[in-house]
Amino acid sequence: MSRARVNDEYRGRFADVRCLAVVAAGGAGKTIQAQLYARAGDIPLAWLSLDRSDGSAPRLLVGLAACLDGADGARTTAVRDALRADHTADEVAAILGDSLPPDRRLLVLDECSHVYASEEAASALGVFLEYAPAETQVMLLSRTDVAWPLRRGLIEGSMSVITESVLNFTRDEVRDLVGHSDEADLLHDATGGWAAGVILGARSGFPTVAGMPEVKDFVAYLGTQLLDRLPERERAFLLDSSVAAVMTREVATALAGGEGHALWDWLSAQHLPATTSTGAAITYHSLFRTFLAEQLLARAPARHPLVVRRYATYLASVGRFEEATELLLGSGDMDAAGQVAAQAAFSLYGRADWPTLHRWVEVLGPDIVLANPLLLAASIRALHGTRRFEHVIDLIRRLDQRGGLREATDADPGLLATVAWAMQAEPRVAQRLLRKYRGDYRAEAVSFMLDAATGVTPAAPVLGSDWADVERHITWGLILQGRLSELDRLVPQDGDTAVINPNVIISPVLRGEQAKARALWRRVPPELRTRPQSRFIESFMLMSEGRMGEALATARRAVEDSRKTHFSLTAVYEVYTAYILLNLDRADDAVAMLDGVINGLSNRGETAILEWAQAFLGLAYLRAGRTREAQLILREAVRSMQTAQRRLFLPAAAACLSEAAHQAGDTHESGEMAKLAYHTASLIGSFNGLLEVIRMFPTILEREIARDPADTRWRRLFFSASAVGLTRLVSEPRADQPIYLSVQPFGLERDILFNGDRLNVGRIKIIELAAYLALHPRGVDRTKLQQELFPEASQRNGGNHFRQIIHKFTRATGIALVRQGRNQLAVQDGVWIEAVDVRFEQLLHTTSVVPGPERVQRLGEALALINGRYLESSSLQWAEERRQQIEIMEEEARLELVTLLIEQGDPIAAREECEALLALNRFCDPAYRLLLTVERSVGSESSCLAVYRRAAAALKELGLEPGYARQLLSMSSPALAVHEQA
Structure with a gap:
């Protein structure tokens, strides 16, 4: 029964908020109304029914990912990988929310009270809601009030609450359901519009006394009209079935043995209230199941543990170990729970569900845990995963001394990586344990990282590409060894995939690929950027961009935060902070910081970071004139x-x-x-x-x-001294800058692009204005800009022309120019402006950072950006100066490219580039020399002579001779030498 009134209420609320919390008693119609609302609005529906185990944040997040996932399961895999990579639940919630496309959907979470009971799960759900796209409507269904971490949405105005007052049937709706009669009014008055009472009363008919319903609640109805009327055997079976949310023939036989088939046939024929049947399965409404469970405990308390054990045995037989464990723990059968929990542990490892695992271990107690090597391994993993570092270190030491650690690592080879990582603050101890016990590939990854960080001989990296929970260990070892190409291979290739391992950003930073590094950084979820290691990576990036002050502040934050969390890489951040201080000419501060760190590094055996500290201290001594010490x-x-x-x-x-x-x-x-x-x-x-x-x-x-x-x-x-490079860095677009203008100032196809689309701006003055703004992205003095654009006009006329061109710029682009301060002019907030010439200049500047083939590639990419002269028809002085500067940079770049191609043994490509260079500047003496070098290797005597004649003729116009070309010519052959003498 689709109720338009309630649908309209839901629709109106969703017009103002993204999340609707429906809080009402059982049987109020929360579940069915959510389905009816989605159906009425033709909204794609994603549904997650929660239970007690979803009080674990990792389980909740995996469930959310699964119900929102596509056919490939990529989102679920990404969430599992992020959890296993030791990211917090809030961080993974942010990654999941941010990964959703901006598609219209309704996400319904049913029985949310299970989540509200867990602060960690409620917090993760709150973060997910914060990062999910606005197009995703979320409905939270529960019988209890919204928990505090989510209640912030009520304060901030992103959430609204629906209660029974909206869901209850009105008098008119009851009449529509049962017909216009006095009975409808009596039914409404007796139930108060409570949905379950209205529906059951309308379908089954309440017996009446003196015209009033005798049965006024669902529980009494089920007791008198259903349970008490059943034969003993069938009543006992129905009560026993309360242990299962879904009844099937297999479950029936597990609970009742040989009688199960007959009892299942009987149950299927009953058409019970508050159930949904598909023929093969009967799903109980939570109200009905709760009623049966309470009746079982009240009528047959001694049989309850036996029924639970039978059902748990069935669950374990079909691989549902987690459910079986929870059932047995709830019933108090610890011995059976311990056996099943050991089998369930590996599925919890898969989603890094350490809170659940820790709760199990705590409930089972030390006697059961110590007697089972798998549970012992689970205990170590759970302590480490929940960041109880002091406890896990103490447990590892005790087990190592008493021999229990060998049994645990033999039963669970993956444990050794966790053991070694837990002991990373004492690398010598960690390495000893790695040598002493048996582990899997994860242990090899941690061993490589420790060897790379502390060893005195080269550490060979382990082979592989899918490292999941140990990828950060692998990448840190690769960073220390400077294996940048191998680090590159671990960058997520899908541009939409979140970067949850910021270590990979080090490679493009060191290769001078600032734009690529920034693009990767934008893919790091904001929740992950606040980690100490992420701040370290960010400071590395800021320093490479020449933003020293920001780099120093960010590095200091990394140090402060790592000290609070006792993170083992604190010394790394301190040493790098000192390096930034050196670059800021604060050598005394750097030396003081390094002196304090070096002693501790020596004692702990952290050789790699000690080397950094020594190198930077030596640099400080060198700049201070202390040569011998340096x-x-x-x-x-x-x-x-x-x-x-x-x-x-x-x-x-x-x-x-x-x-x-x-x-x-x-x-x-x-x-x-x-x-x-x-x-x-x-x-x-x-x-x-x-x-x-x-x-x-x-x-x-x-x-x-x-x-x-x-x-x-x-x-x-x-090679390119003319490139200004980092002194003219264009600020990168931020998340709140969805609009960008790109100026293409070269050749006949010059234009302005709006978010990648050409605007077909024909007037040169508008393009001149945009090009000048792109050269000054932080703003420009209004008076100076007017003079640069209209140098011949008087102040008054120039002002009129200037206002007109500003207006035409805004009309052409839709972007306004706004004042900043007293007389500063810049594009409006939320707009990023760039120019192809600046991109060319920056790319040239970074080319010096890389050698050989990669330099050839970057030069080619940079030169491909130029398809004509800069603002060719412009006669403005600044444009002419910029044009000359670009041409000089292009000439230098082509000379370097030809030289590299010759060195790499590609004379044909070198010849093509030489000709392109001479087409740009036919008076370029170095280009003739390089072309003559090419002809000497692949050409003929005639071609060499032709090159020399071209050079002589061109340079003669300038009153010059072709320099070293004469010497090269005489070296190529005796015949040519004779010709030259003539």
Whole structure:
């Protein structure tokens, strides 16, 4: 019976809120009304019926993911992986909510009182609701009031509450149901409009006395009209069936043995109230089941444990170990519960449901747990998973001493990884345990990380790509070793997938791919960004962007938060904070911080971080003029890094040692360390660290260029000196900036794009304005902007022209320009503006960071952005200057690209690039020299001579000679040499 009044009420509430809490007594019609509302509005429906076990936040989240998932189950897998990767329930709830597409749907959670009873589960549900898209309507059905973590929605206005007053049948609705009669009015008065009473009264007919219903509630009705009228055998079976929410023939035989088939046939024929039958199964309404359970305990309390054991045995036989465990624990049968719980534990591991596991262990007690190796393993996992670190460390020590740990790890090989990770603050102890006991691939992953962090010899990374709960361990080891390409392979390839392991962002940061790093960072769920490790990654990224002040503040937050949580990588964040201080010329503060950290690192055996601290302390000494001290400590750091092949900061440390050795007069060590720095940077695929040191000590570059003038590698380390790069960083779009303008200022196809779509702006002045704004994304002085756009006009006329062009810009783009401060002008809030020329410049700037083939690729990507001259028809002075600057950068980039192609043995591609360069500037002497080099390797004497003639003719117009081309020409063949002499 679809009630339009109630549907309209629900629809009106959802117009103002995203979540509707329906709080009413059992039998009020909450469940059916949710279905009727979805049907009336043709809304896709997702449904999750909760039970007591959903008081566990991990179980709740997996259930939510499953009911919202597609056919591929990807969302459920992602939630399980995130939980197993040691993310908190709130973090995973944010990931799940953020993963939903903005599609219209109704999500109904029935029996929410089970969630409200758990603060952790209620909090996770609240976070999920916060991050779910606005198009998802959520209905929470319960018999109890909304719990506090969710009640915030009432305060914030995102939730509304429906009570019995809305759900109760009105007098008119009762009449529609049973017909216009005095009986309808009597039924309404007797029940107060209570849905279950109205429906049952209308269908079954209440007996009356003096015209008034004699039975006024559901429980009394079931007792007098159903249960008391049954024969003893059938009544006993019906009461026994209360242990199961869904009755089937198999359950009937499990409960009643050989009589089960006959009793099932009888039950199927009864058409019981408050049940739904499909022929193969009968589902009890929770009210009906509660009534039967209460009657079983009241009438046959001694039989209740026997029935529970029979049903639990059935559940275990079909693999439903968790339900069986909960039943047995509730009945107090601890011995049977312990046996089944040991079998159920592995399914809880799969979703990292540590709270449930810890509750089981606590209820079972130490005698049962210690007697079962699987339960003992579960106890260790549960303590670690619920972050009871002191307890788990104490338990591991005791079991290791008494021999119980071997039984546990033999029964559960995956346990050893948890044991070693729990002991990570004492790496020597963790490594001893890894050698002593047997584990699975997870233990290998943790072992690699510990070896990479503490070993004195190279640690070989374990093979694989799907590491799930130990991926962060693998990636941290790869970071320490500078294995950036292997780190890249662990980046989620699907652009819509959340990045729940921020460690992978280190690779694009070090490769100078700031845009890629920022894009990955935006995919990290906000709940995860507040973790200490995430803040460390963010500070790394901010520093690479030149935002030192923000990097320092973020690194300090990482230190503070890690100290509160006793996180084992606190020293990492302290050492990196000191490095940022060094870059801010605060050497004294850096030295003080490093001195305090180094002693502790030595005592704990954290060799990798000790090397970082030594390298940065050596850099501080070097900048302070304490050359001898710098040389000694840098020598120790480089030796240790080199021996263990921890290469992340080895190029920087070796470059610093090269400078220290030079200042100390040790020419040989200085040269060897410079070679090591360059070689290691090439191996890891990033010159980032080496370039940072060279910027501090440019004489390193000068010495290496002078050492071997024929070796062009050092000379070309900073190949594009004309690129401004990081000094003109365009701010990245934020989540609250869904609109972006992109200016394409090159060639005949110049235009402005709005969210990727061309606007077909024909007027050059509008494009000039947009291009200038893109060069100043943080705003520009209004007076200066007017002068730059209309330099020939008077102040008055220029003002009129300026206002007109601002108006036309807004009409063309839909974007307003607003004042900031007294006279600053910028695009309106929520808009991100960028330009292709700035993107070209930034990409060129980052090209110096990477070697070889990757540099070729980046140069090609950058040059592909240019398809003509910059604002070709513009005669504005700033546009002409910018045009000249772009052309110089393009020429430098093409020269570098040709050189690299020649070095890599691709003369055909090098010839094509040379011709493109000469089409840009036919007076480019270096391009002729490179083209002549190409022709000498793949061309003929005639082609070499033709190149030389072109060079001579072009340069003669400028009064110049073709430089080294004459020398190259004479080297190519005696015949050409004779021609040159002639």
